[in-house]
Amino acid sequence: MSILRFSWxxxxxxxxxxxxxxCSDAPVDVAAPGPSALAGKLTLSGSSTLAPLAAxxxxxxxxxxxxxxxxxQTGGSSRGIADAHxxxxxxxxxxxxxxxxxxxxxREHVVARDGxxxxxxxxxxxxxxxxxxxxxIYRGELTRWSEVGGxxxxxxxxxxxxxxxxxxxxxxxxxxxxxxxxxxxxxxETQHCVKTLVGNPYAIAYLSVGAAEFERDRGAPLRLLxxxxxPASRDSVASGAYPLGRPLLFVTRASSPLSEAFLALALSPExxxxxxxxxxxxxx
Amino acid sequence: xxxxxxxxxxxxxxxxxxxxASIVLLIFGFLFATAAPAGxxxxxxxFFSDPSWHPLEGRFNLLPMFVATVAATGGALLLATPLGLxxxxxxxxxxxxxxAALYRRLLELLSGIPSVVYGxxxxxxxxxxISAWQPPGASLLAGSLILAVMILPTVALLADAAIAAVPAxxxxxxxxxxxxxxxxxxxxxxxxxxxxxxxxxxxxxGRAVGETMAVLMVCGNVVRxxxxxxxxxxxxxxxxxxxxxxxxxxxxxxxxxxxxxxxxLAACLVLAAEWASSGQMGERRA
Numbered sequence: 001m002s003i004l005r006f007s008w009x010x011x012x013x014x015x016x017x018x019x020x021x022x023c024s025d026a027p028v029d030v031a032a033p034g035p036s037a038l039a040g041k042l043t044l045s046g047s048s049t050l051a052p053l054a055a056x057x058x059x060x061x062x063x064x065x066x067x068x069x070x071x072x073q074t075g076g077s078s079r080g081i082a083d084a085h086x087x088x089x090x091x092x093x094x095x096x097x098x099x100x101x102x103x104x105x106x107r108e109h110v111v112a113r114d115g116x117x118x119x120x121x122x123x124x125x126x127x128x129x130x131x132x133x134x135x136x137i138y139r140g141e142l143t144r145w146s147e148v149g150g151x152x153x154x155x156x157x158x159x160x161x162x163x164x165x166x167x168x169x170x171x172x173x174x175x176x177x178x179x180x181x182x183x184x185x186x187x188x189e190t191q192h193c194v195k196t197l198v199g200n201p202y203a204i205a206y207l208s209v210g211a212a213e214f215e216r217d218r219g220a221p222l223r224l225l226x227x228x229x230x231p232a233s234r235d236s237v238a239s240g241a242y243p244l245g246r247p248l249l250f251v252t253r254a255s256s257p258l259s260e261a262f263l264a265l266a267l268s269p270e271x272x273x274x275x276x277x278x279x280x281x282x283x284x
Numbered sequence: 285x286x287x288x289x290x291x292x293x294x295x296x297x298x299x300x301x302x303x304x305a306s307i308v309l310l311i312f313g314f315l316f317a318t319a320a321p322a323g324x325x326x327x328x329x330x331f332f333s334d335p336s337w338h339p340l341e342g343r344f345n346l347l348p349m350f351v352a353t354v355a356a357t358g359g360a361l362l363l364a365t366p367l368g369l370x371x372x373x374x375x376x377x378x379x380x381x382x383x384a385a386l387y388r389r390l391l392e393l394l395s396g397i398p399s400v401v402y403g404x405x406x407x408x409x410x411x412x413x414i415s416a417w418q419p420p421g422a423s424l425l426a427g428s429l430i431l432a433v434m435i436l437p438t439v440a441l442l443a444d445a446a447i448a449a450v451p452a453x454x455x456x457x458x459x460x461x462x463x464x465x466x467x468x469x470x471x472x473x474x475x476x477x478x479x480x481x482x483x484x485x486x487x488x489x490g491r492a493v494g495e496t497m498a499v500l501m502v503c504g505n506v507v508r509x510x511x512x513x514x515x516x517x518x519x520x521x522x523x524x525x526x527x528x529x530x531x532x533x534x535x536x537x538x539x540x541x542x543x544x545x546x547x548x549l550a551a552c553l554v555l556a557a558e559w560a561s562s563g564q565m566g567e568r569r570a
Contacts, residue, residue, distance in 0.1 A: 074529070075529035075530055076529045076530025077530065078530040078531075078532065079529055079530040082532060153419070154419055156415075156419055156420040156421075159506075161505065161526040161527055162337070162338060162339055162340055162527055162535075163339075163340060163527055163530050163531060163535065164530075177338075177341055178338060178340065178341070179336060179338040179341050179343070183506050184419075184420045184504070184506065184516065185420050185422050185504045185505065185506060185516055186504065186505035186506050186507075186516075186518065186526070187505065188500070188505075188525075188526045192407075192501070195407050195408060195501075196407070196411075196422070198408075199407065199408055199411055199412040199415070199421070200411075200412065200415050200419070200420065200421060202419060203420070
């Protein structure tokens, strides 16, 4: 009988947790009635890297089209592409190039460019690592910072969860499969990686160049490592010199007046301030 | 008049009960149906015999995550049970009534804090602390510690209620026999309250098994059989939360299979709780 009385404890707390988790990627939700040619709801889903920028563009779009509500959901690039393909959302968001099969029957629009950078804690004396050293670290062949000129401490290798676009980009770059990596920790969303890095002076992780610079500029103790001698920065991504660059894409299948109008804004120079505000690079 | 009312109430109550039961069955049915493609294509055994968990490369081993879930839960229980019991004894037998009432309100407050809050605290405070001692910090130990804090109110409040439910005459009898407070508690009150305490522990176990966000943030999420409490682990719930967002096809089905394993684990716990609360208590009353 005590089961009956107290069983609310678990579910309610779990629900609260889910609600709070969801609000970290809070969808834009400010609909105000008013005269506008366009009305209705536009939904986007996909890459958590691109979501904050999409939400900002959505806010600006809503400001000039009061009858429109833009709903931005995360879930990863592959989900965004699949959702756009199946018509579950109007626009999918991807932080990697589409594969041949994914590209069929969809249109892609480059909203911004970004890169994937390896990063360490700012207290870590290591300033640069070669591609070979990085691969050796991620394969578990190089396990102490002292072997690459750092402190005498074990390297905490932070990997990404199976299926994340950053994981496939990095594995492709090194020409290995993701299972070749020997992770010490695994993180999910970019924010999770940032917090993990900030909390561990001997960790190394890879994450969005834009997101990492954004966090660093706001005081997070991170250092982005140069890759093959090219510094990981907005500038090198913009010039195309950075080897691990990636496009940030909006993916559509069917088009509607509403989605066309939104894309027109998203691809125009009018949102350049929002793109650079998120530390991404405007498309060339 | 009375009869008509009774019939109406009966119909309402019966249909509500059927509704509640069918929700559980629907969830099971959904899980089973969505996990079935994975079971059909891979066979159930591969979830326990594959070399690793890399669904995109066709490897689907769930065993390290099952072990991690059981180990993290076990560790949390090992910490929370004695603390919860001590806390209940304090509030029922040693604390002045005003302090005891205030103390119980505090515990209730503790149970209402969302798990992400614990998880976030764990990620920015606890994990770096452990890391300074035994890197990488995010580990089975961190998960067990966070879970212990989270289930402590459940254990403490249910033990508290169970002790409060021990008949006053039983305690008075013990006192009349000349037993001191410590002996009364140990020899009379605790045995009498045992079924309620066990139920509380089992409910807390259920909560620990199902907890997701906090363990996702502090456990490290590496799919590997843990060799020590300082090794990072991934629990079944964290596996679903990490990868479900963008999983497709067989990968998605294998995550639903993860859910099915979790469901089975929870079902076993409920059965154990049922046995502990009704079976044992029935025996005692007979």
